[in-house]
Amino acid sequence: MSDTALTSGILAGRLDPAELADNFTDLHPVLEDHEALVAADRCYFCHDAPCITACPTDIDIPLFIRQIATGTPEAAAQTILDQNILGGMCARVCPTETLCEQACVRETAEGKPVLIGRLQRYATDTLMAAGTHPFTRAAPTGKSVAVVGAGPAGLACAHRLAMHGHDVVLYDGRAKAGGLNEFGIAAYKTIEDFAAREVEWLLQIGGITLQTGKRLGRDLSLGDLRDAHDAVFLGIGLGGVNALGLEGEDKQGLRDAVDFIADLRQADDLAALPIGRDVVVIGGGMTAVDAAVQARLLGALNVTLVYRRGRERMNASRFEQDLAASKGVRIITNASPIAVHGNGAVREVEFEYTDDALTATGQTFRLAADQVFKAIGQSLDCGDLPDLDGRKIAVTGAGRTSMKHVWAGGDCAVGGDDLTVTAVAEGRDAAMDIHATLTAEG
Amino acid sequence: MADLTSTFIGIKSPNPFWLASAPPTDKEYNVRRAFEAGWGGVVWKTLGEAGPPVVNVNGPRYGAIWGADRRLLGLNNIELITDRPLEVNLEEMKRVKRDWPDRALIASLMVPVNEDAWKDILHRVEDTGCDGVELNFGCPHGMSERGMGSAVGQVPEYVGQVAHWCKKHSDLPVIVKLTPNITDIRKPAQAAKEGGADAVSLINTINSITSVDLDLFSPEPTIDGQGAHGGYCGPAVKPIALNMVAEIARDPATAGLPISGIGGVTTWRDAAEFMALGAGNVQVCTAAMTYGFKVVQEMISGLSQYMDEKGFASVDQLVGRAVPNVVNWQDLNLNYVAKAKINQADCIKCGRCYAACEDTSHQAIAMSEDRVFTVKDDECVACNLCVNVCPVEGCITMEQMPAGEIDPRTGKVVQAEYANWTTHPNNPGKCAAE
Numbered sequence: 111m112s113d114t115a116l117t118s119g120i121l122a123g124r125l126d127p128a129e130l131a132d133n134f135t136d137l138h139p140v141l142e143d144h145e146a147l148v149a150a151d152r153c154y155f156c157h158d159a160p161c162i163t164a165c166p167t168d169i170d171i172p173l174f175i176r177q178i179a180t181g182t183p184e185a186a187a188q189t190i191l192d193q194n195i196l197g198g199m200c201a202r203v204c205p206t207e208t209l210c211e212q213a214c215v216r217e218t219a220e221g222k223p224v225l226i227g228r229l230q231r232y233a234t235d236t237l238m239a240a241g242t243h244p245f246t247r248a249a250p251t252g253k254s255v256a257v258v259g260a261g262p263a264g265l266a267c268a269h270r271l272a273m274h275g276h277d278v279v280l281y282d283g284r285a286k287a288g289g290l291n292e293f294g295i296a297a298y299k300t301i302e303d304f305a306a307r308e309v310e311w312l313l314q315i316g317g318i319t320l321q322t323g324k325r326l327g328r329d330l331s332l333g334d335l336r337d338a339h340d341a342v343f344l345g346i347g348l349g350g351v352n353a354l355g356l357e358g359e360d361k362q363g364l365r366d367a368v369d370f371i372a373d374l375r376q377a378d379d380l381a382a383l384p385i386g387r388d389v390v391v392i393g394g395g396m397t398a399v400d401a402a403v404q405a406r407l408l409g410a411l412n413v414t415l416v417y418r419r420g421r422e423r424m425n426a427s428r429f430e431q432d433l434a435a436s437k438g439v440r441i442i443t444n445a446s447p448i449a450v451h452g453n454g455a456v457r458e459v460e461f462e463y464t465d466d467a468l469t470a471t472g473q474t475f476r477l478a479a480d481q482v483f484k485a486i487g488q489s490l491d492c493g494d495l496p497d498l499d500g501r502k503i504a505v506t507g508a509g510r511t512s513m514k515h516v517w518a519g520g521d522c523a524v525g526g527d528d529l530t531v532t533a534v535a536e537g538r539d540a541a542m543d544i545h546a547t548l549t550a551e552g
Numbered sequence: 553m554a555d556l557t558s559t560f561i562g563i564k565s566p567n568p569f570w571l572a573s574a575p576p577t578d579k580e581y582n583v584r585r586a587f588e589a590g591w592g593g594v595v596w597k598t599l600g601e602a603g604p605p606v607v608n609v610n611g612p613r614y615g616a617i618w619g620a621d622r623r624l625l626g627l628n629n630i631e632l633i634t635d636r637p638l639e640v641n642l643e644e645m646k647r648v649k650r651d652w653p654d655r656a657l658i659a660s661l662m663v664p665v666n667e668d669a670w671k672d673i674l675h676r677v678e679d680t681g682c683d684g685v686e687l688n689f690g691c692p693h694g695m696s697e698r699g700m701g702s703a704v705g706q707v708p709e710y711v712g713q714v715a716h717w718c719k720k721h722s723d724l725p726v727i728v729k730l731t732p733n734i735t736d737i738r739k740p741a742q743a744a745k746e747g748g749a750d751a752v753s754l755i756n757t758i759n760s761i762t763s764v765d766l767d768l769f770s771p772e773p774t775i776d777g778q779g780a781h782g783g784y785c786g787p788a789v790k791p792i793a794l795n796m797v798a799e800i801a802r803d804p805a806t807a808g809l810p811i812s813g814i815g816g817v818t819t820w821r822d823a824a825e826f827m828a829l830g831a832g833n834v835q836v837c838t839a840a841m842t843y844g845f846k847v848v849q850e851m852i853s854g855l856s857q858y859m860d861e862k863g864f865a866s867v868d869q870l871v872g873r874a875v876p877n878v879v880n881w882q883d884l885n886l887n888y889v890a891k892a893k894i895n896q897a898d899c900i901k902c903g904r905c906y907a908a909c910e911d912t913s914h915q916a917i918a919m920s921e922d923r924v925f926t927v928k929d930d931e932c933v934a935c936n937l938c939v940n941v942c943p944v945e946g947c948i949t950m951e952q953m954p955a956g957e958i959d960p961r962t963g964k965v966v967q968a969e970y971a972n973w974t975t976h977p978n979n980p981g982k983c984a985a986e
Contacts, residue, residue, distance in 0.1 A: 157907035159903075219900040
């Protein structure tokens with residue numbers, strides 16, 4: 111145990127650089143050639159395969175695995191990217207255990223699915239390592255489309271539109287493109303600057319002008335965009351973070367998990383990143399797990415993830431929960447925060463046990479905390495939008511909003527899970543609908 | 553544990569598993585290791601004439617095909633007969649036989665087709681104390697270009713002639729090893745028998761090119777950018793070998809002629825199948841080359857357990873047991889009706905049966921929205937393709953329809969009586985057959 115391990119407070123350098131480097135290596139290293147062939151051999155090439163049905167982007171998984179098995183991973187990558195231009199990132203971050211691999215018949219047969227996610231990464235990494243971009247643009251259509259938000263939905267939409275010959279201006283409020291891929295996912299899932307490299311590779315299609323630092327509602331207005339372009343796609347994600355609604359929520363040491371993750375992802379030196387000794391993460395989704403695990407990997411001594419409902423209701427998959435547990439994160443379920451204690455800075459968080467209906471039990475407990483991360487969901491934080499359905503933009507069909515020539519997809523729009531792969535599917539499908547609409551209008 | 557002792561044309565061995573004449577039996581060192589591992593006998597790698605030995609290529613000798621997980625399914629080779637001096641081989645054989653008297657040691661021979669050459673080699677090998685000779689009329693590459701190996705095996709007259717010389721000039725039991733690279737395997741077998749051979753062994757390897765290097769545009773194995781056809785063996789050739797063994801076993805002209813079964817024997821089960829089709833023992837090569845000599849221990853325990861389960865007191869009770877059931881197509885019972893049945897509890901819903909049946913067969917499997925696969929009895933012809941493509945063993949079975957029921961495909965009542973094509977009303981030759 112290092113000298114700083116027991117020091118309370120939010121400190122940098124709890125672990126030495128070698129330990130940090132080791133902690134933040136690839137969660138699943140890319141398969142070696144031999145491993146890929148062995149893994150590919152297990153695919154049964156099912157008819158109307160259940161894995162395809164389970165994939166939000168409908169990747170022809172048996173075909174790409176057969177292409178790997180026959181020594182053509184580049185062709186496999188093409189099969190993947192035809193459906194999902196962010197197939198490289200999805201191979202890293204998809205909860206395959208609840209999607210394709212859960213549906214795999216070998217999960218049924220032996221409890222061991224074909225390693226679809228890792229095979230997908232093998233194929234896409236092979237192609238990207240070659241530095242080639244296997245798509246070309248159609249003849250220019252003369253149409254211009256604004257894509258707002260350079261996250262998974264926006265990138266997928268922009269690429270597909272560019273491929274069909276439209277000119278795309280891709281706006282993003284941040285200084286870098288990538289959205290949650292770049293700012294919101296655990297570092298060990300996307301090492302070596304993969305998100306940025308993937309964006310760079312994607313833009314090789316041409317016809318996409320990236321404008322960063324342009325945020326809707328701050329630097330851009332929807333009205334202006336509609337005037338300047340033939341169509342608009344909104345892939346703005348959920349920029350706001352839900353508040354706990356507790357007294358003392360403004361105490362020092364309490365912050366949004368998404369900001370912590372973004373700081374970590376953009377940090378040049380993990381040793382310079384401060385982390386608490388006793389960290390409490392409130393929430394039960396992927397963001398909560400990503401924050402909790404990374405807090406441990408940075409050297410926090412005690413990390414507790416507290417979720418207000420039962421374990422089976424957690425949005426984080428079982429795999430993610432087990433990953434957290436294996437990294438030493440304690441998971442407490444059926445407990446809601448009721449107070450943040452401390453004098454200026456947070457010292458303890460008080461919880462009350464609740465049942466799945468969130469009925470209070472009257473039994474409370476306190477957790478020592480010098481740092482608290484909130485991960486209880488995000489929300490739209492932008493006005494001047496098409497009609498909402500609840501807290502998201504209402505859409506029909508392939509992302510059509512209440513406004514003419516305005517489409518939306520990804521986390522900001524109603525429908526689907528808030529997953530990278532779902533956002534890609536929605537962005538892609540909206541692009542096809544925009545293309546069809548603009549083509550029909552001539 | 554069942555008694556696996558084998559007596560094949562008078563040659564005793566503790567079990568019916570012999571190593572075939574091939575690289576594993578080329579040297580004293582290998583053969584001693586084989587006997588230590590438990591092999592019942594060894595056919596020493598083929599000996600040639602005295603004098604300068606043959607030379608082999610100095611590049612790859614083997615090509616292969618693989619199944620899932622790179623399981624070796626077929627191997628081909630372009631190796632020749634032993635490339636070590638005859639005298640060295642003979643001395644080693646003598647030493648090994650002296651130390652392992654209970655194991656069978658057979659000398660495989662290949663010399664040009666003239667009586668003196670055969671007479672000379674026979675006298676030389678007799679000195680080793682070996683239990684018999686096997687005449688290599690099978691090797692399909694290299695030696696055949698010099699008028700030996702399969703060049704002899706493909707001409708029944710030569711086969712009979714050489715067998716005759718060998719019986720004339722030696723008292724050793726003579727096994728004639730047959731090449732499968734021939735249209736009708738029964739002809740050389742008949743010739744061997746007529747020539748006086750005590751047994752035949754088969755199959756030798758099959759002419760083959762395993763693959764092509766698509767950068768060099770050369771067959772594999774590639775020697776300096778070129779390849780020659782080689783001899784194919786291993787699990788992939790077993791079906792061909794089984795058929796040829798059965799053809800000889802059920803041919804009236806050769807019925808009862810002892811057969812040493814060769815060709816893809818990999819497990820005890822393969823060995824038992826060869827023996828059921830008439831082989832008195834089996835010879836193994838590729839399995840040993842793939843997994844080492846220890847595989848014989850599974851063959852021994854497996855065959856022993858099987859014989860215990862069947863109540864066979866000796867291997868002879870297994871030999872030939874399936875031969876009466878090998879018939880011509882026209883003898884098959886056309887009144888036998890079966891239907892595929894999918895066991896839903898075992899089904900993993902891969903849909904391969906559906907794809908196979910829908911695309912390439914009789915559209916006899918239904919697929920529901922939730923991926924439940926069921927057989928349409930009114931379309932199913934019981935072709936067995938679904939059984940063969942199903943990844944789960946035993947999930948799909950063929951169930952015989954009882955006599956008296958109506959076959960929903962034909963609308964006809966299933967008949968209890970045996971009736972084959974020779975009496976079928978659709979057979980234009982029906983009268984002639986009667």
